[in-house]
Amino acid sequence: MLKKVGIIGSGVAGVTLLKALADQTSAKNSFKTNKLNLQIALIERGRSFFDTFARSPSSNPVVVIHNPVTSRTEYQLFCNQGIKRMSSWITSMEGRFKTRIAYKPGLLHVPKNIHEQKKWEGIFNKNPFYQQNIVEKSILNKYLKKNVSSDIGIWDPNGFWLNPRKFLLLCLKDVVRILKKDAKILMGTEVRKIKVLEKGVLLTVRTNDSEWEVFFDKVILATGSKTKELLSQNSLYIGEKDYSGKTLNLYTNSGQLSRFTIPKEYYRFFPNFIYCKGGYVTPIIKGAIYSGSSYDKIKNEDSFLIDQNNKYNFARVCNIYDKFNTNINVSYYRSERCTSSDKLPVVGKIGNRSNSDLYIFSALASRGFSYGPLLAEMLASEIISEIFDSSVENEVVSNRFSQLVNPFRSV
Numbered sequence: 001m002l003k004k005v006g007i008i009g010s011g012v013a014g015v016t017l018l019k020a021l022a023d024q025t026s027a028k029n030s031f032k033t034n035k036l037n038l039q040i041a042l043i044e045r046g047r048s049f050f051d052t053f054a055r056s057p058s059s060n061p062v063v064v065i066h067n068p069v070t071s072r073t074e075y076q077l078f079c080n081q082g083i084k085r086m087s088s089w090i091t092s093m094e095g096r097f098k099t100r101i102a103y104k105p106g107l108l109h110v111p112k113n114i115h116e117q118k119k120w121e122g123i124f125n126k127n128p129f130y131q132q133n134i135v136e137k138s139i140l141n142k143y144l145k146k147n148v149s150s151d152i153g154i155w156d157p158n159g160f161w162l163n164p165r166k167f168l169l170l171c172l173k174d175v176v177r178i179l180k181k182d183a184k185i186l187m188g189t190e191v192r193k194i195k196v197l198e199k200g201v202l203l204t205v206r207t208n209d210s211e212w213e214v215f216f217d218k219v220i221l222a223t224g225s226k227t228k229e230l231l232s233q234n235s236l237y238i239g240e241k242d243y244s245g246k247t248l249n250l251y252t253n254s255g256q257l258s259r260f261t262i263p264k265e266y267y268r269f270f271p272n273f274i275y276c277k278g279g280y281v282t283p284i285i286k287g288a289i290y291s292g293s294s295y296d297k298i299k300n301e302d303s304f305l306i307d308q309n310n311k312y313n314f315a316r317v318c319n320i321y322d323k324f325n326t327n328i329n330v331s332y333y334r335s336e337r338c339t340s341s342d343k344l345p346v347v348g349k350i351g352n353r354s355n356s357d358l359y360i361f362s363a364l365a366s367r368g369f370s371y372g373p374l375l376a377e378m379l380a381s382e383i384i385s386e387i388f389d390s391s392v393e394n395e396v397v398s399n400r401f402s403q404l405v406n407p408f409r410s411v
């Protein structure tokens with residue numbers, strides 16, 4: 001039985017979902033006589049990967065992965081599991097393609113101010129997860145080779161950074177290896193209209209100057225910060241339209257990552273680990289340090305805002321070393337993230353009908369690379385079992401995190 005799946009968006013959500021669908025199809029087909037025949041199209045409006053890379057937050061030059069300090073125990077567990085899945089994807093792809101995409105120098109996380117320090121102390125007392133990684137002032141002073149203002153911090157030995165572009169390209173390479181001609185990547189193709197049918201979904205897409213319609217059995221919106229716009233243009237809702245409780249809302253905010261070129265004579269003043277204080281500072285990567293990232297509610301790209309963010313990001317670098325005698329060259333990367341009203345991702349089926357064939361994989365906020373693979377695996381297993389195995393109990397129902405990210409949750 002041939003089924004067609006369309007994924008809109010080639011950021012970390014779209015690409016990890018494509019890979020999870022390919023992996024799970026191949027695993028099922030390895031022992032089934034009745035083979036699954038899935039054709040998947042990844043639809044991306046960027047004209048090429050270079051065009052997409054230039055503006056999407058999934059293609060920043062660097063991303064940092066680490067456990068957050070949070071009072072939400074379930075969310076902490078979810079992030080932790082997400083990071084483990086991400087690490088295992090990286091290990092297997094690094095092995096398969098004999099290349100390196102991630103570096104694990106560990107991460108020192110200190111509270112931004114006394115208010116956050118007090119909050120952290122309360123969290124540490126309630127959640128034993130953090131106990132093993134708490135570091136005291138004397139250790140912080142030793143790590144940073146100076147007298148720091150914080151009394152406590154967290155040393156996350158598993159904190160790492162990676163090259164997200166390389167990660168996405170290796171995921172795609174893996175998909176082509178598994179699905180061959182059954183995976184299609186349609187670049188320069190923008191989805192304009194979405195019509196949810198009784199069975200399946202009809203998309204109106206635009207390529208160059210022509211518009212055409214294409215039918216899919218299942219469609220997933222992995223459109224990042226454009227999700228809200230696409231939903232409202234098509235009068236689509238995340239939860240039930242007539243539901244009386246408060247349903248989720250999506251928001252867009254801009255972020256800025258700055259790249260500071262560090263002259264060789266200063267290399268020795270910077271540690272090899274990642275430093276976090278209301279944002280992160282990487283170790284020196286090919287002669288530069290990356291520091292980010294800010295949250296701007298406005299999309300405005302004015303030079304004042306850009307300059308101000310570069311200053312904030314530089315101030316974070318100066319927490320480590322601030323005695324530069326020369327001007328430090330700076331460049332920046334700005335892009336938009338999608339967040340939800342409760343700051344958790346929104347993943348699963350949407351629309352007014354429980355048997356609708358439209359799904360969302362969005363609102364990954366500031367941690368798309370921490371939980372992209374875990375969420376992709378959860379969603380892929382829901383989609384595959386719906387298409388091919390609807391009589392068998394859906395594995396995803398038993399996944400403890402599916403409720404956490406359910407588009408129908410009330411807030």
Ligand SMILES: Cc1cc2nc3c(=O)[nH]c(=O)nc-3n(C[C@H](O)[C@H](O)[C@H](O)COP(=O)(O)OP(=O)(O)OC[C@H]3O[C@@H](n4cnc5c(N)ncnc54)[C@H](O)[C@@H]3O)c2cc1C
Pocket residue numbers: 008009010011012013014043044045046052056057058059060062063064065189190191192222223224225226227230254255256257292293294333334335336337361362363364365366367368369370
């Ligand atoms: C400055 C900054 C720093 C960050 N740092 C980190 C970090 O260190 N670690 C971390 O884990 N996360 C980080 N994040 C967050 C992370 O980048 C995001 O969570 C993640 O990239 C979101 O991925 P996505 O696939 O949901 O969306 P996107 O990356 O926005 O991808 C969506 C894609 O959909 C395409 N699209 C949209 N509409 C259409 C349409 N109608 N038709 C066809 N295609 C369409 C877009 O062109 C785009 O390519 C950072 C974000 C920012 C802004």
